[in-house]
Amino acid sequence: MVRRSQTELAVLGALAVEPATGYGVREAIKNTLGHFWHESFGQIYPTLAELEDAGLVTRTAAGQFAITAEGRNRLADLLAEPPTPARPRNGLLLRVFFAAHMADPADLRQLLEQAREEAAAALSRYETLADEVALEANPEVPNWMATIRYGIRHARATLDWAEETLADHQLGPDPD
Amino acid sequence: MVRRSQTELAVLGALAVEPATGYGVREAIKNTLGHFWHESFGQIYPTLAELEDAGLVTRTAAGQFAITAEGRNRLADLLAEPPTPARPRNGLLLRVFFAAHMADPADLRQLLEQAREEAAAALSRYETLADEVALEANPEVPNWMATIRYGIRHARATLDWAEETLADHQLGPDPD
DNA sequence: CTTTGCATGTAACATGTTACATGATTCA
């Protein structure tokens, strides 16, 4: 039984798409799951070692890790589990909530403007990503697109909220 | 210099609103910041002890913790810092992304339905909360409302996404 | 009088990041 079930899920999932080195698993996660998931090497290598011990992955002749039949079963089990509830920790909202205690009201404006810029940037990254993914020939594409659509909706929610809140505080949009 | 800057910010912020016991700080965070922030006792008590050592809070005669002038300066400094970027870890999207490897396609449907229910429940909690907060006589109310509006927009984004995705997979809404 | 809520704290554990050490390969 391997702990770290969420990391385990991410690693097994990545290897279910295609075999990869530990480095490659991290690249895969960074490039394709990057907008909603993160793993560091310090998590990936120990997890791969444990998965190998448990017979859920093996090393191929080419020096890559590949998922085993047992690994696929384990992956299916993990996918059926409800997501572990993440405790909320939103640094942006924490600051907005206590904004009355800021030294300078401009601090709030800057915070909101930065949130707006980041959301706008995220939005255009998602649009590009959606175009790229749509071209791939893979039965998993609909699911991948669903995660991108989630990103788009939430980025737009943040963008609209930031603009609304800027207007609400009569700080107005950046005139430059 | 106290580490744990985000916990420090949450605790100082709570005490800037009004003095409280350690227990009360946790209640305040749970009740008012609950939808976007979380702290456990294991974080709060050591942080309060460090804040006291640093002269940022003191114990009142009534046995409560109160923020000092230095504490308010520190709070203003922390509020001016950009939010520490949270590494994304969305267990729902992780499962959706790898849904092709689920044992049973109904698992995806169940996942999405649960996300939809949770978002709907969150939405109605926010509506209630907004009504309550609107009645409070406190200059911070506009900022508090802003955080609730953020919650509403994001809950609605999740709700719409879940319904869209359920329809997309031709699984349809739950007929019961 | 006993249960619930208020209150404080710690120790063990789980999780996760960062910095470092090391070396092969590729490409300019």
Next chain:
DNA sequence: TGAATCATGTAACATGTTACATGCAAAG
């Protein structure tokens, strides 16, 4: 040949949760 990228791993640290121990006060 030198820089960048691929590749593996560990150790120290930071953060955060959970379970436990303890006791008081209020309410029923």
